[in-house]
Amino acid sequence: xxxxxxxxxxxxxxxxxxxxxxxxxxxxxxxxxxxxxxxxxxxxxxxxxxxxxxxxxxxxxxxxxxxxxxxxxxxxxxxxxxxxxxxxxxxxxxxxxxxxxxxxxxxxxxxxxxxxxxxxxxxxxxxxxxxxxxxxxxxxxxxxx
Numbered sequence: 001x002x003x004x005x006x007x008x009x010x011x012x013x014x015x016x017x018x019x020x021x022x023x024x025x026x027x028x029x030x031x032x033x034x035x036x037x038x039x040x041x042x043x044x045x046x047x048x049x050x051x052x053x054x055x056x057x058x059x060x061x062x063x064x065x066x067x068x069x070x071x072x073x074x075x076x077x078x079x080x081x082x083x084x085x086x087x088x089x090x091x092x093x094x095x096x097x098x099x100x101x102x103x104x105x106x107x108x109x110x111x112x113x114x115x116x117x118x119x120x121x122x123x124x125x126x127x128x129x130x131x132x133x134x135x136x137x138x139x140x141x142x143x144x145x
Contacts, residue, residue, distance in 0.1 A: 041103075041105060042057050042058065042059065042078060042080070042103050042104075042105040043057070043058040044056065044057045044058075044105065044107070046107065051132055051133055052130055052131055052132045052133060053109055053113070053129075053130075053131040053133070054128070054129070054130060054131075055076070055107070055127075055128070055129040055131065056126055056127070056128050056129075057078055057105070057126070057127040057128075057129070058125060058126055058127075059078075059080045059082075059103065059122070059125055059126070059127050060082070060125040061082040061098065061100075061125070062080045062081065062082050062103075062125070063083070064122050066080055066081040066082075066083065067079070067080045067120075067122060067127060068080070069120055069127075069129070071113050071115045071118060071131070073112045073113070074108055074109045074110065074111060074112045074113060075106060075107070075108050075109075076106070076107050076109065076113065076129070076131060077104065077105070077106040078103075078104070078105050078106075078127065079102065079103070079104045080102070080103045080104075080127075081101065081102045081103070082098075082099065082100050082101065082103065083100065084100040109131070111133045111134065112133070112134040112136075113131045113132065113133065113134060114131075114132040114133065114134045114135070117130075117132040118130065118131050118132065
């Protein structure tokens, strides 16, 4: 028996040679017009070891000079800017999916950070922070005699 399907005049499957182009690229071409003003969130992994916090933050397309990190007590703020690359020569943009602009994220840690011992490394689009815990803010365990 033949498979029957209801006719959908708005389906892109009728244009099968162009289906993948319409499905994959049309939404991305319209996205800049539909995008909200909210800045994209910086994706992070945060780990805690005995005496420090280890943070790995994704900052794709950002130059090292465009990253700013500020520490205030137990609050760490990462601000970065991904600058848009210029279109070469007479080239036309066919598909534009990458995001540009300022990114910012603040994280609040349970214990204050020792600013002097903090370290930041940036390679391959990933910012790695080592944030030592302030010893005066750590809980002290008392031994019962």
